[in-house]
Amino acid sequence: MKKILVINGPNLNLLGEREPAVYGDNSLEKINAKISDSAKSLGFETDFFQSNSEGALIDRLHEARLDCAGVILNAGAYTHYSYAIRDAISAIKIPVIEVHLSNVDSREEFRKTSVIAPVCKGSISGFGEYSYLLALDALKFLL
Ligand code: DQA
Numbered sequence: 001m002k003k004i005l006v007i008n009g010p011n012l013n014l015l016g017e018r019e020p021a022v023y024g025d026n027s028l029e030k031i032n033a034k035i036s037d038s039a040k041s042l043g044f045e046t047d048f049f050q051s052n053s054e055g056a057l058i059d060r061l062h063e064a065r066l067d068c069a070g071v072i073l074n075a076g077a078y079t080h081y082s083y084a085i086r087d088a089i090s091a092i093k094i095p096v097i098e099v100h101l102s103n104v105d106s107r108e109e110f111r112k113t114s115v116i117a118p119v120c121k122g123s124i125s126g127f128g129e130y131s132y133l134l135a136l137d138a139l140k141f142l143l
Contacts, residue, residue, distance in 0.1 A: 001045045002069035004139055006035055006132065008050040009057055009076035015101075023101050024128050031129045035072075038133050042140045044069075054078060058088040065092040069143050072135040074099045079114050089119045095142050097135040100125040 008028060011018060016027035032048045039046045047068070049060045057075065064071050073096050078085050089096045096119075103126030104111040117123050122138060124131045 001043065002143060003047055003067060004039055004044045004070050004072060004136065005047045005049065005060070005064045005068045006032065006072045007057060007060060008048075008074050009078050010052040012074060012076055013050050013052070026129055031132065034129065035132050035136065038136055042136055044136065044139070054082055054084060058084055061085070061088040061092060061096075065094055068094060070094050070139040071096040072099055072132055072139070073097065073116070073120070074101070074132075075116060079104075079116055080110055081113075081115060083115060086116045086119055089116055095121040095139065097121055097138055098123040098125075099131040099135045101128050101131055102126060 012028055015023055015031065016025055028050060036046050051057050051060070057078065061071065071094060075082065075085055079098070098114065098116055098120040105125065114123065121142065124134045127134060
């Protein structure tokens, strides 16, 4: 069974508590459980990783190239300035889908720039936790 890795970056461990009007009421654990169920129905197995550290996110992306068919990545604020995460995505051959809970284009100016978007297969933003489920559908289509 193909494995999909779902990576969440900084501050996303606080989902449910953190700015619920922007990011919703559900915890990351609850969201991951929904992703896992949906992935099963699409014939995927899932692995989940969250870190607040840029280096740990990069290490996990590198590892994913060995045993994952694709990655769903919410890089949090690193999206907007981490050339190191961008290079890690470029370095691996598996498709990476960029996701955001909020509609980053409708918010502050700095959120309108994604330095990772050009090296991701595609980007999904603004659908709350459903963004991750749309990304799963996209991977089903791609793989
Ligand atoms: C986010 C959007 C980012 O701008 C922000 O820094 C986050 C969450 C989102 O999922 O909407 O941490 O990636």
